[in-house]
């Protein structure tokens with residue numbers, strides 16, 4: 001089977017079959033990653049540039065590792081220290097890189113829609129590694145993989161997405177994906193961090209009471225407060241945010257049921273999650289990071305395979 005799309009720009013553009021194919025392929029790559037020799041020759045003739053115009057730890061390392069495990073040749077570009085600082089446009093930068101015979105572009109950018117713009121102007125396949133407040137498709141795919149690994153199926157799974165929904169590309173990609181795969185979703189957080197359009201656009205229930213959201217769900221996907229994207233304060237203080245929406249061990253123990261805690265990282269410890277929750281028995285946060293490599297191997301392999 002092949003993906004129906006040339007690029008991975010967002011989950012919005014993927015059909016259910018594409019998502020299933022990526023998740024199934026990732027199972028095979030996860031098995032490869034358990035072997036003593038974790039490398040396969042699948043992308044031996046493929047050159048990939050990792051184009052990061054915005055900070056990243058997990059996504060950048062995960063893509064780079066996925067590419068190396070697939071035997072691709074890789075180039076790493078970060079905006080700081082490049083000619084972007086001298087005013088070179090995104091399109092000029094990418095066309096210069098592509099003239100050196102690069103096949104695929106993995107791209108993170110602070111501008112929503114930057115990879116979609118690029119896809120209209122260059123022949124190479126593009127993987128969106130996070131664009132502004134729009135989408136982060138491989139994060140949603142690795143989140144889905146991790147939930148499927150734990151629960152067997154996404155169908156009917158109750159997922160609460162909690163926190164800074166307004167500025168979160170992870171939230172949007174998760175909503176698209178979970179919807180397509182038959183999960184139930186609520187979003188929870190303070191009214192100022194939940195966009196008004198969300199109920200109408202997605203017909204999603206909004207819950208402003210943290211304990212009620214946790215009581216309802218099987219999985220809480222807790223999001224980082226993105227202070228760097230807030231032009232003006234949207235809540236009184238981090239301390240008060242923590243009092244109203246921070247998840248502590250005692251809150252979880254008071255639920256009378258076990259729920260799974262996820263977080264895309266980086267975590268604001270003591271703000272959205274206490275350390276004994278982030279590192280505790282309910283957390284699968286590091287499993288998410290581990291699964292990111294297999295999922296990104298699957299995405300790169302399937303996109304490269306589609307082109308052949």
Ligand code: CP
Nearest residue numbers: 056057058059264265
């Ligand atoms: N989850 C995530 O995108 O983390 P990074 O910003 O470190 O890549």
